[in-house]
Amino acid sequence: MSKLLEFVQGQQEALLSDLEHLVNLDTPTSSKERVDQAMQFVITRFQELMGGSVEWIPQEKYGNQVKLRLGEGSGSGQILLMTHIDTVWPEGETVKRPFRKEGQRLYGPGIFDMKCGLLQGLYAMHAVISRYTLTKNIVLFINTDEEVGSPSSRKWIEEEALKSEAVFVLEPALGPSGKLKTSRKGVGRFALEIEGVSAHSGINHSEGVNALEELAHQILYLQGLTDYEKGSTVNVGIASGGTAVNVVSGQARAELDLRIESMDEAERLSQHILNASPVLANTKLQVRGGIIRPPMEQAMSRKLFASAQAIADELGFSLQETATGGASDGNFTAALNIPTLDGLGAVGHGAHALDEYVELDSISLRCALLAHLIKEQMEKPN
The missing domain is CATH 3.40.630.10 (Zn peptidases)
Incomplete structure (x- = not known):
């Protein structure tokens, strides 16, 4: 022994x-x-x-x-x-x-x-x-x-x-x-902040730009970055926004988790996430974050x-x-x-x-x- x-x-x-x-x-x-x-x-x-x-x-x-x-x-x-x-x-x-x-x-x-x-x-x-x-x-x-x-x-x-x-x-x-x-x-963590235009949903609906609608576009884009063959996954795990059901939402936010197998993939996907751009006119999008564990x-x-x-x-x-x-x-x-x-x-x-x-x-x-x-x-x- x-x-x-x-x-x-x-x-x-x-x-x-x-x-x-x-x-x-x-x-x-x-x-x-x-x-x-x-x-x-x-x-x-x-x-x-x-x-x-x-x-x-x-x-x-x-x-x-x-x-x-x-x-x-x-x-x-x-x-x-x-x-x-x-x-x-x-x-x-x-x-x-x-x-x-x-x-x-x-x-x-x-x-x-x-x-x-x-x-x-x-x-x-x-x-x-x-x-x-x-x-x-x-x-x-x-x-x-x-x-x-x-x-x-x-x-x-x-x-x-x-x-x-x-x-x-x-x-x-x-x-x-x-x-x-x-x-x-490796692990990346990112946060999105979206600013739309709030308005009364019954009286001035056309004057508003819904931040939650913009967030929906961003979620679909971000989730679409997942590539199982490369071992890369994106998960939008937290999302919120709005103040009341009768208000066109002026604010929305989300947090996402990124998993990657190589630093090359980490850098590639980080750039895609950080450089995301708004889909709807008159919305503002800010993305913060990065790789927290290589x-x-x-x-x-x-x-x-x-x-x-x-x-x-x-x-x-x-x-x-x-x-x-x-x-x-x-x-x-x-x-x-x-x-x-x-x-x-x-x-x-x-x-x-x-x-x-x-x-x-x-x-x-x-x-x-x-x-x-x-x-x-x-x-x-x-």
């Missing part, structure tokens, strides 16, 4: 105890106080298990970002692990649905996305430092605002990635077999996935890869041309769902897989 697998199996009881405690702490992105409290628990466990250094990145709106580091901090190469502690669940959710075990499944708010993955990262670091001499720095970056797009953390993620030889992202795996995510679509293209994952697949074979399980339309912080690091492998977290189902769960039997294997990837990366020359 692998030394690392044997070690993490011996630590599983402690990991599960930590997981129960962490899952039962509410960590909605919007509650800085709750997130900081949970972060302190993780830091305490890090220091109890292996020591290392802790760097806080203070935030005003969101929880403080944290880097947990093993190694000297500079000059010897770096391996970056990325996770997040915030969840989509509001305060009080853990009281209604606390951690529970049913058969071989573990349930609770945020357990799959992604508190189990966070702890798998912590215990993988523990395994490596317990069985091998560090030859490179290992950094676990714990994000606190990932669920809202990482607005305060992106800068720090990119800064740490540029110091790193490889990035391992502990977002959940995909499907019951635990597929790794070797490519992710695509994670497969080239940035290819070699790391091949390594992971070989390690999985040695550990006795098969590993597959997949593409996904969802984005993660791995999009940022891959866009910087840093080799990035995603989906190394928990195997389970139900991110953001009430039936969210993790497969108990997978935890030690996934933890060992990550530990072996770290070890293999340490053995490569700087």
Whole structure:
């Protein structure tokens, strides 16, 4: 048996105890106080298990970002692990649905996305430092605002990635077999504001120009930019306008989501969206927005996935890869041309769902897989 697998199996009881405690702490992105409290628990466990250094990145709106580091901090190469502690669940959710075990499944708010993955990262670091001499720095970056797009953390993620030889992202795996995510679509967000001419719909209808009618034209145009063959989708998800049923609407607005597989496609479609022009005379159209997460293209994952697949074979399980339309912080690091492998977290189902769960039997294997990837990366020359 692998030394690392044997070690993490011996630590599983402690990991599960930590997981129960962490899952039962509410960590909605919007509650800085709750997130900081949970972060302190993780830091305490890090220091109890292996020591290392802790760097806080203070935030005003969101929880403080944290880097947990093993190694000297500079000059010897770096391996970056990325996770997040915030969840989509509001305060009080853990009281209604606390951690529970049913058969071989573990349930609770945020357990799959992604508190189990966070702890798998912590215990993988523990395994490596317990069985091998560090030859490179290992950094676990714990994000606190990932669920809202990482607005305060992106800068720090990119800064740490540029110091790193490889990035391992502990977002959940995909499907019951635990597929790794070797490519992710990029994300764009845009907002439209339309100004028409308001008028009484019964008396002066002909004098009005309906902003909602213009919006209807724009929605059809924008939705028509979707190209499934290129993997590009446009979704106008929010639309509103008008003030009363008997008023020709003078204002309308909409928000849209763009998903793309390449930066070339991102640039092409962004220009189409930003340069949209009014169809109706005497209307004004303003479009704002852009790409908020660049695509994670497969080239940035290819070699790391091949390594992971070989390690999985040695550990006795098969590993597959997949593409996904969802984005993660791995999009940022891959866009910087840093080799990035995603989906190394928990195997389970139900991110953001009430039936969210993790497969108990997978935890030690996934933890060992990550530990072996770290070890293999340490053995490569700087």
